[in-house]
Amino acid sequence: MKGARHLLHPRDEIMQTMQRIYHYRMTTTSGGNLSIREENGDIWITPAAVDKGNLTRNDIVCVKHGGGIEGPHRPSSELPFHQAIYQARPDLHGIVHAHPVALVAFSIVRQVPNTRLFHQARNVCGEVGFATYALPGSEQLGKQIANIFHQRHDCVVMENHGVVVGGASLQEAFQRFETLEFTAKTIIKASLLGEVRYLNDEQIQLPRRMAEPLPEIAPPPPDSHEKELRRQMKEFVRRGYRQRLLISTEGSFSARLDGDAFLITPYRVDRSSLDLDDLVLVSRGIAQHGKIPSRASRNHREIYLRHPSVGAIVNAYTVNATAFSVTGAPLDSRTIPESYLFLRDINRVPYGLQFEDSVALAECVSPQQPIAILENDGVLVTGANVLDAFDRLEVLESTAEAVINSRLLGEVQPMPESVIQELRTAFLRP
Secondary structure: OOHHHHHOOHHHHHHHHHHHHHHOOOOOOOOOEEEEEOOOOOEEEOEOOOOHHHOOHHHOEEEOOOOOEEOOOOEOOOHHHHHHHHHHOOOOOEEEEEOOHHHHHHHHOOOOOOHHHOHHHHHHHOOOEEEOOOOOOOHHHHHHHHHHHHOOOOEEEEOOOEEEEEEOOHHHHHHHHHHHHHHHHHHHHHHOOOOOOOOOHHHHHHHHHHOOOOOEEOOOOOOHHHHHHHHHHHHHHHHHHHOOOOOOOOOEEEEEEEOOEEEEOEOOOOHHHOOHHHOEEEEOOEEEOOOOEOOOHHHHHHHHHHOOOOOEEEEEOOHHHHHHHOOOOOOOOOOOHHHHHHHOOOEEEOOOHHHHOHHHHHOOOEOOEOEEEEOOOOEEEEEOOHHHHHHHHHHHHHHHHHHHHHOOOOOOOOOOHHHHHHHHHHHOOO
16 A cells, blocks of 8 residues: 555545546446545545546535535535445445446346455455445435445445445555456456356465565665666556556566566555555565565566576456456467467466465466466466566457457357467477
């Protein structure tokens, strides 16, 4: 979590969060509302009937705890359910309500996403509640939603309406909201491929084995090589977030600095605003003092030690490629020449290996087989450098999306072995 975020004025935090939600098409011009409750009971909330795509800080309304409203507009018509949620859950200080398409799809068939799809989705979102329909803006709707939140649900799908998510801060609420929408999208995509696989309690707890922190040391001042690598990683991580290849707190990106030293994204820091100083140096298994590297650090280190030609690694949760990870459907890269040349034959790693045996995981990738699908845990992509790994990730997601879309048209016709041999001879080293 960015350290300076708690210093933002509620007007600015609401405006910036709504910009992210709107620009990533997770709500519409007129849909959705956000709020922050201050310790004194004041509620800052988005206004009614104001274009969400052009919201300014001055549009945000303050509903005073003792009565009265400050601001140029009426508060959102959904203010009653924000107030009811805050009354039912004093621990919550931020609420996101919006109409993202995947969660709306669940709401109109009266279902909720099963967050056991991924261990992190379960940890971030918990079990999702469901509120039956009531008139928008009504006291009855507020009572029904607040009752579900009172049962300790942090995410609630609203029948024929959308979703409302709460958090200890608006940032936490947004992270839950984004994670839940990603989970919903993945379930929908995966359902086109076959039976969707979910995790049991024991499997959800497996990642705790990676929670032990690395030892720390104060590194020397960075040289020009490290500074350049930090610049590249910052740019590509932010680009990955903009292109929806990463979500705000999930996905790990690392790049080799030398034989046994690499830079890696930090644990639970917003990928959309990642800065140079956020990246963590890990050298000989020791982390940069005062920073928490991604929990994938041990896995990345073993891959670098085993494969000297690997210069960058990405763990990512892209909707379409991840859909293959939660089903038994194979992802055949022999669709178009670019896909095969970049992806080769894609490996599949059984769930749990990445948490229990980093050495065995490192054996699942190689320069000849640079990508692995991790069951119920996204994808693992390696490359010779930052650009190479990112390019492969883009091609992987595009290929996965094309294969899923083709299911609605007919049976995929992969390129025959004669074409594959021709491509290997023309473009791939022996």
